[in-house]
Amino acid sequence: MDSLFRIHATIVSLLFVHLVVSADTPSMIFLMTDDQGWGDVGYNGHPKIKTPHLDDMARSGLRFDRFYAGASVCSPTRASCMTGRCNWRVSINDPSRADEEHLPQEEITLPEALKEKGYATGHFGKWHLGGFDEKMAKGPVHVMPPWKAGFEECFSTFNVLVTHDPYAKIGKHGIEGLYWHNGRNIPFEEGQKDPTLRGDDAAIVMNKAIPFIREQAEAKKPFLAVIWFHNVHTPLGKNPELMKQYADCSVKEQIYYSNITAVDTQVGALRKALRELGIADNTMVWFTSDNGPNLKEKKEVIYAEAQNGKFNYTPLGSTGAYRGWKRFLYEGGILMPGILEWPARIKKPFSTDLPAVTSDYFPTALAAAGIPLPDDREYDGINLLPLIDGKMKKRKGIGFHCRGMDAWIEKKYKIIRISSKKEQKNPWELYDLLKDPFEENNVAKKFPGVVERMNQEFTDWATSVQADEKKVLEKYHSSKTKTKKSK
Numbered sequence: 001m002d003s004l005f006r007i008h009a010t011i012v013s014l015l016f017v018h019l020v021v022s023a024d025t026p027s028m029i030f031l032m033t034d035d036q037g038w039g040d041v042g043y044n045g046h047p048k049i050k051t052p053h054l055d056d057m058a059r060s061g062l063r064f065d066r067f068y069a070g071a072s073v074c075s076p077t078r079a080s081c082m083t084g085r086c087n088w089r090v091s092i093n094d095p096s097r098a099d100e101e102h103l104p105q106e107e108i109t110l111p112e113a114l115k116e117k118g119y120a121t122g123h124f125g126k127w128h129l130g131g132f133d134e135k136m137a138k139g140p141v142h143v144m145p146p147w148k149a150g151f152e153e154c155f156s157t158f159n160v161l162v163t164h165d166p167y168a169k170i171g172k173h174g175i176e177g178l179y180w181h182n183g184r185n186i187p188f189e190e191g192q193k194d195p196t197l198r199g200d201d202a203a204i205v206m207n208k209a210i211p212f213i214r215e216q217a218e219a220k221k222p223f224l225a226v227i228w229f230h231n232v233h234t235p236l237g238k239n240p241e242l243m244k245q246y247a248d249c250s251v252k253e254q255i256y257y258s259n260i261t262a263v264d265t266q267v268g269a270l271r272k273a274l275r276e277l278g279i280a281d282n283t284m285v286w287f288t289s290d291n292g293p294n295l296k297e298k299k300e301v302i303y304a305e306a307q308n309g310k311f312n313y314t315p316l317g318s319t320g321a322y323r324g325w326k327r328f329l330y331e332g333g334i335l336m337p338g339i340l341e342w343p344a345r346i347k348k349p350f351s352t353d354l355p356a357v358t359s360d361y362f363p364t365a366l367a368a369a370g371i372p373l374p375d376d377r378e379y380d381g382i383n384l385l386p387l388i389d390g391k392m393k394k395r396k397g398i399g400f401h402c403r404g405m406d407a408w409i410e411k412k413y414k415i416i417r418i419s420s421k422k423e424q425k426n427p428w429e430l431y432d433l434l435k436d437p438f439e440e441n442n443v444a445k446k447f448p449g450v451v452e453r454m455n456q457e458f459t460d461w462a463t464s465v466q467a468d469e470k471k472v473l474e475k476y477h478s479s480k481t482k483t484k485k486s487k
Helices: 003-015 054-059 074-083 110-115 190-195 201-218 240-246 252-274 357-367 448-476
Strands: 027-033 064-067 120-126 154-157 223-228 283-289 312-314 316-319 337-339 350-352 398-402 405-409 413-418 428-433
Touching: 003 357, 003 405, 027 074, 027 252, 027 357, 054 283, 054 337, 074 110, 074 357, 110 357, 120 201, 154 201, 190 223, 190 405, 201 252, 223 357, 223 398, 283 357, 312 337, 357 448, 405 448, 413 448, 428 448
Parallel strands: 027 223, 027 283, 064 350, 120 154, 120 223
Antiparallel strands: 064 337, 283 337, 312 316, 398 405, 405 413, 413 428
16 A cells, blocks of 8 residues: 555656745645535624634635535535545545545645645644545555645544544544544543643644644745634534623524634634734635535524525524525535635735636645646646636636536536436526526526536536546445445
Protein backbone atom coordinates (compact mmCIF):
# COMPACT_ATOMS: atom_id res chain seq x y z
CA MET A 1 0.00 0.00 0.00
CA ASP A 2 2.77 2.46 0.91
CA SER A 3 4.42 1.82 -2.46
CA LEU A 4 1.19 2.86 -4.19
CA PHE A 5 1.19 6.14 -2.32
CA ARG A 6 4.85 6.73 -3.21
CA ILE A 7 4.10 6.06 -6.87
CA HIS A 8 1.17 8.46 -6.73
CA ALA A 9 3.31 11.12 -5.08
CA THR A 10 5.91 10.71 -7.82
CA ILE A 11 3.25 11.10 -10.51
CA VAL A 12 1.94 14.23 -8.83
CA SER A 13 5.42 15.76 -8.62
CA LEU A 14 5.94 15.17 -12.33
CA LEU A 15 2.69 16.92 -13.18
CA PHE A 16 3.65 20.20 -11.56
CA VAL A 17 6.55 22.54 -12.21
CA HIS A 18 8.37 23.59 -9.06
CA LEU A 19 7.97 27.34 -8.95
CA VAL A 20 9.60 29.85 -6.67
CA VAL A 21 7.26 31.25 -4.03
CA SER A 22 6.83 34.99 -4.50
CA ALA A 23 5.83 37.55 -1.92
CA ASP A 24 2.35 37.86 -3.43
CA THR A 25 1.60 34.13 -3.31
CA PRO A 26 -1.57 33.93 -1.20
CA SER A 27 -2.22 31.61 1.70
CA MET A 28 -5.56 29.83 1.65
CA ILE A 29 -8.12 28.83 4.26
CA PHE A 30 -11.23 26.84 3.38
CA LEU A 31 -13.88 26.88 6.11
CA MET A 32 -16.86 24.58 5.83
CA THR A 33 -19.71 23.71 8.14
CA ASP A 34 -21.83 20.56 8.08
CA ASP A 35 -25.59 20.68 7.33
CA GLN A 36 -25.84 24.47 7.68
CA GLY A 37 -28.61 25.88 5.51
CA TRP A 38 -28.55 28.98 3.30
CA GLY A 39 -30.80 30.74 5.80
CA ASP A 40 -28.73 29.88 8.87
CA VAL A 41 -26.76 33.15 8.92
CA GLY A 42 -27.75 36.61 9.95
CA TYR A 43 -26.71 38.27 6.69
CA ASN A 44 -29.19 36.18 4.67
CA GLY A 45 -32.07 37.31 6.85
CA HIS A 46 -32.36 34.96 9.81
CA PRO A 47 -33.97 37.04 12.57
CA LYS A 48 -32.57 35.08 15.51
CA ILE A 49 -29.24 33.41 14.69
CA LYS A 50 -26.27 35.55 15.69
CA THR A 51 -23.38 35.40 13.20
CA PRO A 52 -21.66 38.80 13.52
CA HIS A 53 -18.30 37.64 12.14
CA LEU A 54 -19.74 35.91 9.09
CA ASP A 55 -21.97 38.92 8.53
CA ASP A 56 -18.90 41.15 8.60
CA MET A 57 -17.07 38.88 6.16
CA ALA A 58 -20.03 39.08 3.79
CA ARG A 59 -20.00 42.88 4.02
CA SER A 60 -16.24 43.27 3.58
CA GLY A 61 -15.44 40.66 0.94
CA LEU A 62 -17.13 38.88 -1.95
CA ARG A 63 -20.59 37.52 -1.15
CA PHE A 64 -21.77 34.75 -3.46
CA ASP A 65 -25.56 34.87 -3.67
CA ARG A 66 -25.61 31.65 -5.69
CA PHE A 67 -22.89 29.44 -4.26
CA TYR A 68 -23.56 25.71 -4.58
CA ALA A 69 -22.31 22.71 -2.66
CA GLY A 70 -21.13 20.07 -5.10
CA ALA A 71 -23.81 17.68 -3.86
CA SER A 72 -26.72 17.42 -1.46
CA VAL A 73 -24.84 15.34 1.12
CA CYS A 74 -21.46 15.55 2.82
CA SER A 75 -18.84 13.19 1.35
CA PRO A 76 -19.64 14.00 -2.30
CA THR A 77 -19.27 17.74 -1.68
CA ARG A 78 -15.98 17.22 0.17
CA ALA A 79 -14.64 15.20 -2.76
CA SER A 80 -15.40 18.12 -5.10
CA CYS A 81 -13.57 20.52 -2.78
CA MET A 82 -10.45 18.37 -2.78
CA THR A 83 -10.26 17.56 -6.48
CA GLY A 84 -12.07 20.17 -8.58
CA ARG A 85 -14.00 17.25 -10.03
CA CYS A 86 -17.59 16.30 -9.33
CA ASN A 87 -18.39 13.49 -6.92
CA TRP A 88 -19.80 11.31 -9.70
CA ARG A 89 -16.40 11.07 -11.41
CA VAL A 90 -14.82 9.66 -8.27
CA SER A 91 -17.82 7.43 -7.46
CA ILE A 92 -18.72 9.10 -4.18
CA ASN A 93 -22.46 9.60 -4.38
CA ASP A 94 -23.50 9.06 -0.78
CA PRO A 95 -22.12 9.69 2.72
CA SER A 96 -19.11 7.37 2.91
CA ARG A 97 -18.74 4.50 5.29
CA ALA A 98 -15.11 3.79 6.18
CA ASP A 99 -15.29 0.35 4.57
CA GLU A 100 -17.32 1.40 1.56
CA GLU A 101 -15.62 4.10 -0.51
CA HIS A 102 -12.85 6.65 -0.46
CA LEU A 103 -11.15 9.36 -2.44
CA PRO A 104 -9.32 7.37 -5.14
CA GLN A 105 -5.53 7.33 -4.92
CA GLU A 106 -5.31 8.49 -8.55
CA GLU A 107 -6.95 11.82 -7.76
CA ILE A 108 -4.69 14.85 -7.42
CA THR A 109 -5.82 16.66 -4.30
CA LEU A 110 -5.57 20.35 -3.52
CA PRO A 111 -2.88 19.90 -0.83
CA GLU A 112 -0.83 17.67 -3.13
CA ALA A 113 -0.93 20.30 -5.85
CA LEU A 114 -0.08 23.23 -3.57
CA LYS A 115 2.79 21.40 -1.87
CA GLU A 116 4.58 21.50 -5.20
CA LYS A 117 4.66 25.30 -4.85
CA GLY A 118 6.06 25.10 -1.32
CA TYR A 119 2.81 25.37 0.63
CA ALA A 120 2.45 23.93 4.10
CA THR A 121 -0.79 21.96 4.32
CA GLY A 122 -3.09 21.23 7.25
CA HIS A 123 -6.48 19.62 7.76
CA PHE A 124 -8.56 20.23 10.87
CA GLY A 125 -11.95 18.73 11.75
CA LYS A 126 -14.18 16.36 9.79
CA TRP A 127 -12.75 14.43 6.82
CA HIS A 128 -15.25 11.76 5.65
CA LEU A 129 -13.39 10.80 2.47
CA GLY A 130 -11.91 7.46 3.45
CA GLY A 131 -11.03 5.17 6.32
CA PHE A 132 -8.19 6.13 8.63
CA ASP A 133 -6.64 2.69 8.99
CA GLU A 134 -7.16 -0.89 7.88
CA LYS A 135 -9.16 -1.77 10.98
CA MET A 136 -11.60 1.05 10.32
CA ALA A 137 -11.76 0.34 6.59
CA LYS A 138 -11.91 -3.44 7.12
CA GLY A 139 -8.98 -3.91 4.78
CA PRO A 140 -6.52 -1.79 2.83
CA VAL A 141 -8.73 -0.81 -0.11
CA HIS A 142 -10.59 2.15 1.37
CA VAL A 143 -7.86 3.60 3.60
CA MET A 144 -7.58 7.27 2.63
CA PRO A 145 -7.08 9.59 5.62
CA PRO A 146 -6.06 13.22 5.11
CA TRP A 147 -2.39 12.44 5.85
CA LYS A 148 -2.39 10.12 2.83
CA ALA A 149 -4.06 12.78 0.68
CA GLY A 150 -1.40 15.48 0.88
CA PHE A 151 -1.89 17.05 4.30
CA GLU A 152 1.21 17.38 6.46
CA GLU A 153 -0.52 18.44 9.68
CA CYS A 154 -3.77 16.66 10.54
CA PHE A 155 -6.09 16.98 13.49
CA SER A 156 -9.02 15.13 12.04
CA THR A 157 -11.97 12.83 12.56
CA PHE A 158 -13.31 10.33 10.05
CA ASN A 159 -16.92 11.50 10.37
CA VAL A 160 -19.15 13.35 12.83
CA LEU A 161 -18.87 13.59 16.59
CA VAL A 162 -20.79 15.41 19.28
CA THR A 163 -20.23 19.16 18.93
CA HIS A 164 -19.57 19.82 22.61
CA ASP A 165 -17.06 17.98 24.80
CA PRO A 166 -16.47 15.01 22.47
CA TYR A 167 -14.19 13.29 25.00
CA ALA A 168 -16.85 13.28 27.71
CA LYS A 169 -17.81 9.79 26.57
CA ILE A 170 -17.17 7.45 23.66
CA GLY A 171 -19.88 7.68 21.02
CA LYS A 172 -21.35 5.06 18.70
CA HIS A 173 -18.32 5.13 16.38
CA GLY A 174 -15.98 4.10 19.22
CA ILE A 175 -12.59 5.62 19.95
CA GLU A 176 -11.79 5.48 16.22
CA GLY A 177 -14.55 8.03 15.71
CA LEU A 178 -12.75 10.60 17.86
CA TYR A 179 -9.70 12.65 16.93
CA TRP A 180 -6.59 11.46 15.14
CA HIS A 181 -3.44 13.57 15.15
CA ASN A 182 -1.11 12.86 12.25
CA GLY A 183 -2.15 9.24 12.06
CA ARG A 184 -2.39 8.59 15.80
CA ASN A 185 -5.81 7.94 17.30
CA ILE A 186 -5.87 9.97 20.53
CA PRO A 187 -6.80 7.58 23.37
CA PHE A 188 -9.94 8.27 25.34
CA GLU A 189 -8.17 8.61 28.69
CA GLU A 190 -5.64 11.02 27.20
CA GLY A 191 -8.42 13.09 25.67
CA GLN A 192 -10.27 13.31 28.94
CA LYS A 193 -7.19 14.69 30.70
CA ASP A 194 -6.20 17.13 27.94
CA PRO A 195 -7.94 20.51 28.50
CA THR A 196 -7.40 21.40 24.81
CA LEU A 197 -9.72 18.52 23.88
CA ARG A 198 -12.57 19.42 26.21
CA GLY A 199 -15.46 21.84 25.80
CA ASP A 200 -16.76 23.37 22.59
CA ASP A 201 -15.69 21.32 19.56
CA ALA A 202 -15.58 24.26 17.14
CA ALA A 203 -13.07 25.86 19.51
CA ILE A 204 -11.11 22.60 19.75
CA VAL A 205 -10.78 22.54 15.96
CA MET A 206 -9.79 26.20 15.63
CA ASN A 207 -7.35 26.03 18.54
CA LYS A 208 -5.44 23.37 16.61
CA ALA A 209 -5.59 25.26 13.31
CA ILE A 210 -4.38 28.66 14.53
CA PRO A 211 -1.00 27.41 15.88
CA PHE A 212 -0.38 25.77 12.49
CA ILE A 213 -1.18 29.06 10.78
CA ARG A 214 1.01 30.99 13.21
CA GLU A 215 3.96 28.67 12.57
CA GLN A 216 3.74 29.24 8.81
CA ALA A 217 3.32 33.01 9.22
CA GLU A 218 6.45 33.21 11.37
CA ALA A 219 8.33 31.14 8.79
CA LYS A 220 6.93 33.38 6.01
CA LYS A 221 5.64 30.28 4.25
CA PRO A 222 2.35 30.13 2.32
CA PHE A 223 -0.12 27.63 3.68
CA LEU A 224 -3.33 25.78 2.97
CA ALA A 225 -5.58 25.25 6.00
CA VAL A 226 -8.74 23.20 5.44
CA ILE A 227 -10.99 23.68 8.48
CA TRP A 228 -14.12 21.56 8.33
CA PHE A 229 -16.34 21.99 11.38
CA HIS A 230 -18.66 19.25 12.67
CA ASN A 231 -21.39 21.80 13.43
CA VAL A 232 -24.33 21.59 12.83
CA HIS A 233 -24.51 17.90 12.05
CA THR A 234 -26.05 15.78 14.77
CA PRO A 235 -25.31 14.82 17.49
CA LEU A 236 -25.48 18.44 18.62
CA GLY A 237 -23.88 19.22 21.96
CA LYS A 238 -25.10 21.82 24.42
CA ASN A 239 -22.81 24.79 24.97
CA PRO A 240 -24.27 26.46 28.08
CA GLU A 241 -22.52 29.81 27.58
CA LEU A 242 -23.58 30.22 23.97
CA MET A 243 -27.09 28.99 24.68
CA LYS A 244 -27.53 31.95 27.03
CA GLN A 245 -27.57 34.23 23.97
CA TYR A 246 -30.84 32.56 22.96
CA ALA A 247 -32.55 32.50 26.35
CA ASP A 248 -35.83 33.73 24.84
CA CYS A 249 -35.96 30.78 22.39
CA SER A 250 -37.11 27.19 22.85
CA VAL A 251 -34.52 24.67 24.06
CA LYS A 252 -34.41 23.08 20.60
CA GLU A 253 -33.71 26.47 19.06
CA GLN A 254 -31.10 27.29 21.70
CA ILE A 255 -29.15 24.15 20.88
CA TYR A 256 -29.21 24.61 17.10
CA TYR A 257 -28.65 28.36 17.01
CA SER A 258 -25.82 28.22 19.56
CA ASN A 259 -24.07 25.60 17.43
CA ILE A 260 -24.08 28.04 14.51
CA THR A 261 -22.83 30.81 16.79
CA ALA A 262 -20.07 28.48 18.02
CA VAL A 263 -18.70 28.36 14.47
CA ASP A 264 -19.12 32.09 14.01
CA THR A 265 -17.19 32.72 17.23
CA GLN A 266 -14.28 30.70 15.90
CA VAL A 267 -14.42 32.47 12.55
CA GLY A 268 -13.97 35.64 14.58
CA ALA A 269 -10.99 34.13 16.42
CA LEU A 270 -9.43 33.16 13.09
CA ARG A 271 -9.87 36.57 11.52
CA LYS A 272 -8.39 38.22 14.62
CA ALA A 273 -5.38 35.91 14.52
CA LEU A 274 -4.74 36.61 10.83
CA ARG A 275 -4.74 40.34 11.50
CA GLU A 276 -2.47 40.03 14.55
CA LEU A 277 -0.04 37.94 12.49
CA GLY A 278 -0.07 40.55 9.71
CA ILE A 279 -1.16 38.07 7.03
CA ALA A 280 -4.87 38.86 6.66
CA ASP A 281 -4.49 40.90 3.47
CA ASN A 282 -3.06 38.11 1.33
CA THR A 283 -4.90 35.17 2.82
CA MET A 284 -7.92 33.83 0.98
CA VAL A 285 -10.61 32.87 3.52
CA TRP A 286 -13.49 30.93 1.99
CA PHE A 287 -16.64 29.94 3.84
CA THR A 288 -19.51 27.65 2.90
CA SER A 289 -21.50 24.59 4.03
CA ASP A 290 -21.45 21.07 2.57
CA ASN A 291 -25.21 20.77 1.98
CA GLY A 292 -28.57 22.03 3.19
CA PRO A 293 -30.09 21.52 6.64
CA ASN A 294 -31.02 18.02 7.76
CA LEU A 295 -34.80 18.29 7.54
CA LYS A 296 -37.11 15.44 6.62
CA GLU A 297 -39.81 18.06 6.24
CA LYS A 298 -40.34 21.58 7.48
CA LYS A 299 -41.98 21.54 10.91
CA GLU A 300 -42.52 24.40 13.36
CA VAL A 301 -42.07 26.88 10.52
CA ILE A 302 -41.77 30.58 11.30
CA TYR A 303 -41.68 33.32 8.64
CA ALA A 304 -39.42 36.36 8.63
CA GLU A 305 -39.13 39.60 6.65
CA ALA A 306 -36.37 38.55 4.22
CA GLN A 307 -37.15 37.45 0.65
CA ASN A 308 -40.32 39.55 0.65
CA GLY A 309 -41.65 37.74 3.68
CA LYS A 310 -41.12 34.26 2.23
CA PHE A 311 -38.00 33.53 4.29
CA ASN A 312 -38.82 30.72 6.71
CA TYR A 313 -36.89 28.91 9.39
CA THR A 314 -37.28 26.05 11.85
CA PRO A 315 -35.55 25.06 15.12
CA LEU A 316 -33.43 22.62 13.08
CA GLY A 317 -32.30 24.75 10.18
CA SER A 318 -33.35 27.13 7.42
CA THR A 319 -33.21 27.11 3.63
CA GLY A 320 -34.78 30.55 3.56
CA ALA A 321 -37.59 30.40 1.00
CA TYR A 322 -35.80 27.83 -1.14
CA ARG A 323 -37.35 24.47 -1.94
CA GLY A 324 -36.01 21.23 -0.47
CA TRP A 325 -33.22 20.48 2.01
CA LYS A 326 -30.40 17.99 2.57
CA ARG A 327 -30.46 15.00 0.16
CA PHE A 328 -32.35 16.94 -2.54
CA LEU A 329 -30.92 18.76 -5.55
CA TYR A 330 -33.57 21.43 -5.29
CA GLU A 331 -32.04 24.74 -4.24
CA GLY A 332 -32.57 24.18 -0.51
CA GLY A 333 -30.30 21.13 -0.61
CA ILE A 334 -27.35 22.67 -2.45
CA LEU A 335 -27.57 26.49 -2.34
CA MET A 336 -25.21 27.55 0.46
CA PRO A 337 -23.88 30.63 2.19
CA GLY A 338 -20.76 31.53 0.21
CA ILE A 339 -18.13 34.10 1.15
CA LEU A 340 -14.58 34.94 0.13
CA GLU A 341 -12.51 37.45 2.10
CA TRP A 342 -9.21 38.40 0.43
CA PRO A 343 -8.36 42.09 0.98
CA ALA A 344 -5.28 42.09 -1.28
CA ARG A 345 -7.42 41.07 -4.25
CA ILE A 346 -10.92 42.20 -3.24
CA LYS A 347 -10.29 45.84 -2.46
CA LYS A 348 -13.94 46.86 -2.71
CA PRO A 349 -16.70 44.62 -1.31
CA PHE A 350 -19.28 43.31 -3.77
CA SER A 351 -21.74 40.50 -4.33
CA THR A 352 -22.39 38.29 -7.34
CA ASP A 353 -25.34 36.25 -8.57
CA LEU A 354 -23.20 34.27 -11.03
CA PRO A 355 -23.34 30.61 -9.99
CA ALA A 356 -20.25 29.12 -8.36
CA VAL A 357 -19.66 25.69 -6.82
CA THR A 358 -17.27 23.89 -4.49
CA SER A 359 -15.51 22.20 -7.42
CA ASP A 360 -14.33 25.71 -8.38
CA TYR A 361 -12.08 25.79 -5.30
CA PHE A 362 -9.35 23.62 -6.85
CA PRO A 363 -8.81 25.45 -10.17
CA THR A 364 -9.15 28.84 -8.47
CA ALA A 365 -6.58 27.96 -5.82
CA LEU A 366 -4.11 26.64 -8.39
CA ALA A 367 -4.54 29.73 -10.56
CA ALA A 368 -3.96 31.98 -7.54
CA ALA A 369 -0.78 30.06 -6.73
CA GLY A 370 0.45 30.20 -10.32
CA ILE A 371 0.13 26.47 -10.93
CA PRO A 372 -1.31 25.17 -14.22
CA LEU A 373 -4.14 22.66 -14.09
CA PRO A 374 -3.04 19.11 -14.93
CA ASP A 375 -3.97 18.36 -18.53
CA ASP A 376 -4.47 14.61 -18.15
CA ARG A 377 -8.00 14.74 -16.73
CA GLU A 378 -11.30 16.59 -16.97
CA TYR A 379 -12.15 19.29 -14.42
CA ASP A 380 -15.70 20.28 -13.61
CA GLY A 381 -14.81 23.41 -11.64
CA ILE A 382 -13.51 26.62 -13.17
CA ASN A 383 -11.03 29.31 -12.19
CA LEU A 384 -12.98 32.07 -10.43
CA LEU A 385 -10.20 34.67 -10.45
CA PRO A 386 -11.85 36.58 -13.34
CA LEU A 387 -15.06 36.68 -11.27
CA ILE A 388 -13.13 37.83 -8.21
CA ASP A 389 -11.62 40.58 -10.37
CA GLY A 390 -15.09 41.60 -11.60
CA LYS A 391 -14.47 40.48 -15.18
CA MET A 392 -16.56 37.31 -15.49
CA LYS A 393 -20.07 37.68 -16.89
CA LYS A 394 -20.99 34.06 -17.66
CA ARG A 395 -19.80 30.52 -17.04
CA LYS A 396 -20.42 26.98 -18.28
CA GLY A 397 -23.27 24.97 -16.77
CA ILE A 398 -22.82 23.06 -13.54
CA GLY A 399 -23.76 19.38 -13.38
CA PHE A 400 -25.00 17.49 -10.32
CA HIS A 401 -25.65 13.81 -9.63
CA CYS A 402 -26.39 12.66 -6.10
CA ARG A 403 -28.84 10.55 -4.12
CA GLY A 404 -30.90 9.54 -7.13
CA MET A 405 -31.23 13.03 -8.57
CA ASP A 406 -29.65 14.83 -11.55
CA ALA A 407 -29.46 18.55 -12.23
CA TRP A 408 -27.88 20.98 -14.67
CA ILE A 409 -27.71 24.62 -13.58
CA GLU A 410 -26.84 27.77 -15.49
CA LYS A 411 -27.47 31.39 -14.57
CA LYS A 412 -31.07 31.53 -15.80
CA TYR A 413 -32.36 27.98 -16.09
CA LYS A 414 -32.15 24.75 -14.12
CA ILE A 415 -33.25 21.27 -15.10
CA ILE A 416 -33.71 18.62 -12.42
CA ARG A 417 -35.05 15.08 -12.31
CA ILE A 418 -35.39 12.21 -9.91
CA SER A 419 -33.81 9.05 -11.29
CA SER A 420 -36.11 6.23 -12.30
CA LYS A 421 -35.52 2.52 -11.66
CA LYS A 422 -37.12 1.86 -15.02
CA GLU A 423 -35.22 1.97 -18.30
CA GLN A 424 -37.06 5.15 -19.25
CA LYS A 425 -35.79 8.09 -17.19
CA ASN A 426 -38.16 10.44 -15.44
CA PRO A 427 -38.82 13.70 -17.31
CA TRP A 428 -36.82 16.82 -16.57
CA GLU A 429 -38.38 19.64 -14.59
CA LEU A 430 -37.37 23.13 -15.74
CA TYR A 431 -37.17 26.25 -13.58
CA ASP A 432 -36.34 29.82 -14.49
CA LEU A 433 -34.19 30.67 -11.46
CA LEU A 434 -34.08 34.38 -12.28
CA LYS A 435 -37.87 34.69 -12.23
CA ASP A 436 -38.62 31.74 -9.96
CA PRO A 437 -35.69 31.17 -7.57
CA PHE A 438 -37.86 29.13 -5.20
CA GLU A 439 -38.71 26.53 -7.88
CA GLU A 440 -42.44 26.88 -7.61
CA ASN A 441 -43.33 26.72 -11.33
CA ASN A 442 -42.15 23.90 -13.58
CA VAL A 443 -42.01 25.42 -17.09
CA ALA A 444 -40.70 22.36 -18.95
CA LYS A 445 -43.80 22.07 -21.14
CA LYS A 446 -43.69 25.77 -21.93
CA PHE A 447 -40.05 25.74 -23.08
CA PRO A 448 -39.31 22.30 -24.56
CA GLY A 449 -36.44 23.71 -26.61
CA VAL A 450 -34.64 24.86 -23.48
CA VAL A 451 -35.11 21.42 -21.92
CA GLU A 452 -33.78 19.73 -25.06
CA ARG A 453 -30.69 21.97 -25.16
CA MET A 454 -29.89 21.55 -21.49
CA ASN A 455 -30.54 17.80 -21.62
CA GLN A 456 -27.94 17.52 -24.38
CA GLU A 457 -25.44 19.53 -22.35
CA PHE A 458 -26.06 17.32 -19.32
CA THR A 459 -25.78 14.15 -21.44
CA ASP A 460 -22.47 15.23 -22.97
CA TRP A 461 -21.12 16.02 -19.51
CA ALA A 462 -22.46 12.79 -17.99
CA THR A 463 -20.81 10.72 -20.71
CA SER A 464 -17.41 12.10 -19.73
CA VAL A 465 -18.13 11.73 -16.03
CA GLN A 466 -19.31 8.13 -16.27
CA ALA A 467 -16.20 7.15 -18.20
CA ASP A 468 -14.15 8.28 -15.20
CA GLU A 469 -16.55 6.64 -12.76
CA LYS A 470 -16.20 3.32 -14.59
CA LYS A 471 -12.46 3.31 -13.93
CA VAL A 472 -13.04 3.80 -10.20
CA LEU A 473 -15.69 1.08 -10.08
CA GLU A 474 -13.48 -1.42 -11.89
CA LYS A 475 -10.51 -0.80 -9.61
CA TYR A 476 -12.05 -0.37 -6.17
CA HIS A 477 -15.51 -1.91 -6.15
CA SER A 478 -15.94 -5.59 -6.86
CA SER A 479 -19.24 -6.89 -8.21
CA LYS A 480 -19.83 -8.47 -4.80
CA THR A 481 -19.85 -5.17 -2.92
CA LYS A 482 -20.62 -2.56 -5.57
CA THR A 483 -22.37 -3.54 -8.77
CA LYS A 484 -23.44 0.05 -9.49
CA LYS A 485 -22.17 3.02 -7.55
CA SER A 486 -24.11 5.82 -9.23
CA LYS A 487 -27.39 5.11 -7.48
